[in-house]
Amino acid sequence: MCSRLWIILPVALLLSVSWSGLATADSRCFQCHDAATFKGHITHSPIAKGQCAQCHSPHLAKYDGLLLKKGSQLCFKCHEKFEQQVMSKTTVHPPVADGECTLCHAPHASESAHLLNRSMAELCLSCHTDIEEQPGKAHAPFAKGQCTTCHLPHSSNNRAMLKKNSSALCLGCHESSPALRSKHLNRSLEGVDCLECHQPHKSNKTSLLREKLHQPFAEKKCQSCHSRKNNPSLCLECHDNIFASFNGQFSHRVNGTETNSCFNCHNPHASRQDGLIKQAPGDACRQCHEGKFSRRANSLYVHPHADRCVNCHQLHSSDLPAMRKKDNDSACVDCHERHSNFSHPMGDQALDPRNGQPMNCISCHDPCNGTMFKYNLRGTSDKGLCILCHAGY
Amino acid sequence: MIFHRCLLLVCALSLLPTLSWAKAPSWHSSLSFPEEMTITAPAGITIDFSRQRYYVVDYTGNQLVSFDEKGQLLDRFDASGTLNKPVSLAFASPGKIWIAQRSSNELLYVDLNDRNVRRFDLSKTTAQPVLIDRVVTDDKNRLYVANSHDGRIFRLDDNLKIAAVFSAQPDSALIDFKIKGTSLYALDGRHKQLLRFTLDGQQLEKITLDAPLDRAVSFDIDSHGMIYVLDRPAGKIVVFSAKGLFQYDFCRRGARRGQLNYPVELHFDWRQQLCVVNQGNDRIEVFKH
Numbered sequence: 001m002c003s004r005l006w007i008i009l010p011v012a013l014l015l016s017v018s019w020s021g022l023a024t025a026d027s028r029c030f031q032c033h034d035a036a037t038f039k040g041h042i043t044h045s046p047i048a049k050g051q052c053a054q055c056h057s058p059h060l061a062k063y064d065g066l067l068l069k070k071g072s073q074l075c076f077k078c079h080e081k082f083e084q085q086v087m088s089k090t091t092v093h094p095p096v097a098d099g100e101c102t103l104c105h106a107p108h109a110s111e112s113a114h115l116l117n118r119s120m121a122e123l124c125l126s127c128h129t130d131i132e133e134q135p136g137k138a139h140a141p142f143a144k145g146q147c148t149t150c151h152l153p154h155s156s157n158n159r160a161m162l163k164k165n166s167s168a169l170c171l172g173c174h175e176s177s178p179a180l181r182s183k184h185l186n187r188s189l190e191g192v193d194c195l196e197c198h199q200p201h202k203s204n205k206t207s208l209l210r211e212k213l214h215q216p217f218a219e220k221k222c223q224s225c226h227s228r229k230n231n232p233s234l235c236l237e238c239h240d241n242i243f244a245s246f247n248g249q250f251s252h253r254v255n256g257t258e259t260n261s262c263f264n265c266h267n268p269h270a271s272r273q274d275g276l277i278k279q280a281p282g283d284a285c286r287q288c289h290e291g292k293f294s295r296r297a298n299s300l301y302v303h304p305h306a307d308r309c310v311n312c313h314q315l316h317s318s319d320l321p322a323m324r325k326k327d328n329d330s331a332c333v334d335c336h337e338r339h340s341n342f343s344h345p346m347g348d349q350a351l352d353p354r355n356g357q358p359m360n361c362i363s364c365h366d367p368c369n370g371t372m373f374k375y376n377l378r379g380t381s382d383k384g385l386c387i388l389c390h391a392g393y
Numbered sequence: 394m395i396f397h398r399c400l401l402l403v404c405a406l407s408l409l410p411t412l413s414w415a416k417a418p419s420w421h422s423s424l425s426f427p428e429e430m431t432i433t434a435p436a437g438i439t440i441d442f443s444r445q446r447y448y449v450v451d452y453t454g455n456q457l458v459s460f461d462e463k464g465q466l467l468d469r470f471d472a473s474g475t476l477n478k479p480v481s482l483a484f485a486s487p488g489k490i491w492i493a494q495r496s497s498n499e500l501l502y503v504d505l506n507d508r509n510v511r512r513f514d515l516s517k518t519t520a521q522p523v524l525i526d527r528v529v530t531d532d533k534n535r536l537y538v539a540n541s542h543d544g545r546i547f548r549l550d551d552n553l554k555i556a557a558v559f560s561a562q563p564d565s566a567l568i569d570f571k572i573k574g575t576s577l578y579a580l581d582g583r584h585k586q587l588l589r590f591t592l593d594g595q596q597l598e599k600i601t602l603d604a605p606l607d608r609a610v611s612f613d614i615d616s617h618g619m620i621y622v623l624d625r626p627a628g629k630i631v632v633f634s635a636k637g638l639f640q641y642d643f644c645r646r647g648a649r650r651g652q653l654n655y656p657v658e659l660h661f662d663w664r665q666q667l668c669v670v671n672q673g674n675d676r677i678e679v680f681k682h
Contacts, residue, residue: 233522243524244498247524249436249478249495253526253582254543254566259563259564261543291607291608291626291627292626295626319452321673354648354652355649355676
């Protein structure tokens with residue numbers, strides 16, 4: 001009798017759960033939850049079909065909202081192909097990478113296409129606030145809030161999650177006409193990176209040019225450079241004091257055996273950055289120093305604003321390792337003044353037993369690469385760090 | 394039957410680590426110098442095979458310092474106080490040396506006997522901007538200079554004019570080079586490949602280094618043709634076959650003896666030991682196996 005009961009009980013329990021799961025569909029859920037709030041211009045298909053249990057558990061669940069799975073794991077249960085498609089690209093939009101689909105999409109219903117929480121423009125600019133703050137005249141797709149004219153929303157193999165790279169994207173709308181070419185010394189526009197000179201969103205300058213212009217370019221004296229051979233001598237003829245700025249022990253190496261190596265980092269026409277640096281601080285450095293950025297991405301604790309390389313590093317050369325602007329201690333003390341009063345002994349009076357060098361901040365911290373430990377420490381703060389030098393601790 | 398096959402498979406798998414271990418020699422630090430603070434910032438090293446000495450270029454100390462095979466200090470030379478931030482050294486004809494001096498971006502020709510120093514501005518003799526990085530001489534005492542301002546290498550004639558140019562792809566940077574017999578090998582750090590040229594600059598061979606490298610900054614080739622590449626941020630030495638296939642790597646980043654902290658140069662010495670300018674730790678690390 002007792003053994004029969006052990007068989008019947010689980011079966012009965014299973015049946016009751018299945019029944020209740022089915023029963024939640026539509027009729028039961030909407031007895032309490034106002035059905036009208038789950039409907040919109042666009043309704044998510046499980047809702048439209050009354051299949052609430054596709055996403056929710058009616059009784060208990062590990063996750064908020066009685067969801068069966070967390071974040072995108074739930075969405076990718078059905079949108080499986082989409083997951084493969086999105087995650088295989090080199091750049092994934094951070095909310096997607098973090099599994100936060102609902103940051104942009106409404107799970108039940110929406111008035112906007114693709115179940116977006118808000119209109120596309122409002123949605124994108126709610127995070128990318130800096131774009132809206134730029135002054136000037138707007139690029140037509142941006143003015144109309146059509147971000148996806150140029151960008152892919154989930155992931156892309158191109159920078160800034162663009163649909164295509166270089167001029168291929170721009171020439172899709174701005175046909176390579178003789179008039180357009182005549183503004184570019186009648187050169188072919190194929191493969192040209194239009195974004196080096198033009199703002200894609202807003203600009204105060206004509207033709208949406210970037211804010212900072214090279215003087216000869218601003219004065220339309222194209223031939224002052226374009227009539228001559230393109231090598232570093234071309235730049236150094238005017239910027240003759242720059243060459244000596246490379247005379248440090250740690251001198252920035254350049255690429256380009258047969259091109260103008262100045263253009264590794266600088267744009268000869270226009271830029272948004274001071275010094276006509278090609279891209280935003282950090283992004284320009286990343287073109288060659290990808291390893292550094294990857295290490296940082298894999299670290300749990302990274303120094304704030306670590307991607308703003310110019311805060312700590314010189315651009316051309318320095319006599320300090322890693323082309324730093326200041327020696328380790330004074331660079332850190334600029335911001336961490338208080339910490340210098342109570343830290344481990346440093347300087348010539350406290351030599352690192354491992355290499356005989358004076359102790360400094362980076363003996364214990366690695367702010368540039370980041371580490372797996374709090375405060376960018378090179379070891380655990382209980383004793384993992386200390387035993388690196390104090391073995392008998 | 395299935396049992397026997399499984400047994401064979403297990404045996405084969407258990408042998409794998411042994412085989413790979415047999416391939417990778419166990420390199421360890423056999424020498425680390427200087428023991429005292431005789432150099433303050435090593436920028437480069439030149440090895441005198443015939444006299445079996447190490448010559449270290451001390452950037453901040455404004456001196457050249459020689460060490461014997463045991464890493465003991467032999468001598469210091471500062472050209473009567475005229476050296477100012479040297480970065481590289483090469484032997485010219487007997488009793489004479491070339492020094493690349495960064496503070497003034499000049500090439501110095503030093504007569505060690507009468508201590509006479511002659512200065513040359515390569516940007517003038519070559520009629521183009523040259524940022525002198527490494528200097529090397531060949532068997533005929535011809536001078537080769539790496540120009541870190543355009544990633545090319547030049548062979549210079551007696552008037553310090555360009556006699557031969559060594560270059561790769563338009564966006565390459567030849568970051569280090571070594572002369573082996575009648576060939577010049579150059580490391581293209583950007584494209585992670587080793588190029589072999591004639592001493593007149595004609596490219597003969599391109600060896601793609603088949604392993605992820607963060608930032609290859611220096612290399613050398615052993616007597617068997619194996620390529621040793623120094624990865625600066627990783628503090629690793631990565632070994633490739635003569636065809637560029639990855640074999641193994643050794644060493645790690647750190648401050649302890651045998652660990653590398655932003656190393657900058659790699660050379661084999663007369664005993665086929667690997668000498669590394671361990672810049673971040675201000676010393677020279679010598680590895681043997």
